[in-house]
Amino acid sequence: MDFTIPADLRDVLDRVRAFVDEEVLPAEAEVTDLDDLLTSWDVVERLRDGARERGIYTPHLPERWGGLGIGVLGMSLINEICGVSILASLAINAMAPDEGNMHTLLMAGTEEQLETWLRPLAAGEIRSCFAMTEPDVASSDPTNLQTSAVRDGDDWVLNGTKWCITGAEGASIAIVVAKTGTDDAAGHRNYSLILVPTDTPGWKVARHPDWMGAHYPGGHPVIELENVRVPQANLLGNEGEGFVIAQKRLAGGRLAHAMRWIGASQRVLDLATTRLTQRTAFGKELAEQQGLQFMIADSAMDLYASRLMVLHTAWKVEHGLPHRQEVAMTKTFVSEAFGRVADRAVQIHGAAGVAKDLPVARIYEDSRSARIYDGASEVHRMVMARACLQLARKGESTRVAAGDLT
Known part of the structure; x- marks a missing residue:
């Protein structure tokens, strides 16, 4: 077994560690409210400029999208270094839910979806959320989810309620898990992923429960979807593959x-x-x-x-x-x-x-x-x-x- 870290990855890890020690940890004192990081977003933006200067910004993305193309193993080591402060992962633009959404778009997105949503996510110009969990069902079993997406002409029409949707306040795009099929025997194959811009009529941040811990920009609010209409082209991947x-x-x-x-x-x-x-x-x-x-x-x-x-x-x-x-x-x-x-x-x-x-x-x-x-x-x-x-x-x-x- 070889536990040696490759030289090129070691260089990245050293730069990330130096960045965290020299810029991120001192910046924690500038954050006015750790429960609402959006009030200190200027601190995050300054740190992101520092990450870009050090060549460690969006390390998880391929070079085409401005990243370093570092794989799962290398990112595990980077994430450990960044785990000392929520500001660190935000600073290198590798924090949930944006990081996971970037990977999801890379896995399943069309070229148009990538250019429309992955490009600005990678640049740090927008934020995103992943809307799966619901308050009225045991969401550990995804076949319980009730939010529906029904075809109407060339559109999907979504209705339902989501909660604990990390980063939803201020996000520009949501990946919504919705029920698109009605065959009980199909189980999880009834569910699909649909891209929903959050400025779509009917999308509403209803309230912010007072959660214990887990502090993220945009909080973990309740989202109500009432006749949210998006084009069928907003399906992410194939129907039933959610x-x-x-x-x-x-x-x-x-x-x-x-x-x-x-x-x-x-x-x-x-x-x-x-x-x-x-x-x-x-x-x-x-x-x-x-x-x-x-x-x-x-x-x-x-x-x-x-x-x-x-x-x-x-x-x-x-x-x-x-x-x-x-x-x-x-x-x-x-x-x-x-x-x-x-x-x-x-x-x-x-x-x-x-x-x-x-x-x-x-x-x-x-x-x-x-x-x-x-x-x-x-x-x-x-x-x-x-x-x-x-x-x-x-x-x-x-x-x-x-x-x-x-």
């Missing part, structure tokens, strides 16, 4: 999230270890208290396992190898490890851990939702178990479904 395209999008997206969680976990571990070396209790440095040492050791193990899981899964994705099981295991383990590391950091900081003077409390809040979005842990466990049991029913070992490398 679920298949979304799953392909989510594989890379889940790994990107996981590496950002690792970056955030590393930040709070660094803060926690520094805290332990600077304070004393019961006549000795906190770092000498064995119970606290165990917390640090457990967090270090969580980070080590998380890194290896993501990088191995990213390697499989990049080489076109089967990876569904690995993505499910990685997303579940890393999201839960993130919560454990953040929780220990809060405990180590004591009262300072629950105050928002430091980033520890905010990162802890963000960690909780990681076990829900992009597939709840329980759903991923169902997928993992199913793969093991299918092998058992065929009289085979579950080795292949349990991370076997041979």
Whole structure:
């Protein structure tokens, strides 16, 4: 096994790390409201200029679209560096949901759709959102989704309600998951992806629930679609392929999230270890208290396992190898490890851990939702178990479904 990072990728990683240390982290003090980053968007724009100057802007896109053409494995390493601050991924224009939407357009978009929407997304001229989740159904099962898209002449007419639609406030384009078929036996093949410009009559940002953690520009609002009419040419991919395209999008997206969680976990571990070396209790440095040492050791193990899981899964994705099981295991383990590391950091900081003077409390809040979005842990466990049991029913070992490398 060769864990050597290629020289060209090492150069990019060094530039990203220097950018984060020298420009991004100091800029956090300029943000007036972390719950509403749009109020400090001038800070993001300045950072994006800095990213362009350093040649690290939109690294995930092909060169045709102004990117560096870096694959899933390289982006995993970049996302870890950027995970220390939400400003970092925004600054290099590789933050959800825009990053995932760019990949979705590349996978399924027509040339006209690419020029109309991917071009300005890549340039950072517009933002986007992905409208899938709904408030009235268990959206972990996509066949529950009720938002409909019905043909009417040369148009699609959409009706329904979406919620927790990240970045929707101020977004220019939405990729909407809508029910276009009526055959119950077709299951997920009844669903398609449709591009909806947000200035289309009938598209409405209805309200902004007060969410715990997960702070993004544009929030996570409720969206109401009432007789939203768009051309049939706004279908993204083929009719009935919405679920298949979304799953392909989510594989890379889940790994990107996981590496950002690792970056955030590393930040709070660094803060926690520094805290332990600077304070004393019961006549000795906190770092000498064995119970606290165990917390640090457990967090270090969580980070080590998380890194290896993501990088191995990213390697499989990049080489076109089967990876569904690995993505499910990685997303579940890393999201839960993130919560454990953040929780220990809060405990180590004591009262300072629950105050928002430091980033520890905010990162802890963000960690909780990681076990829900992009597939709840329980759903991923169902997928993992199913793969093991299918092998058992065929009289085979579950080795292949349990991370076997041979």
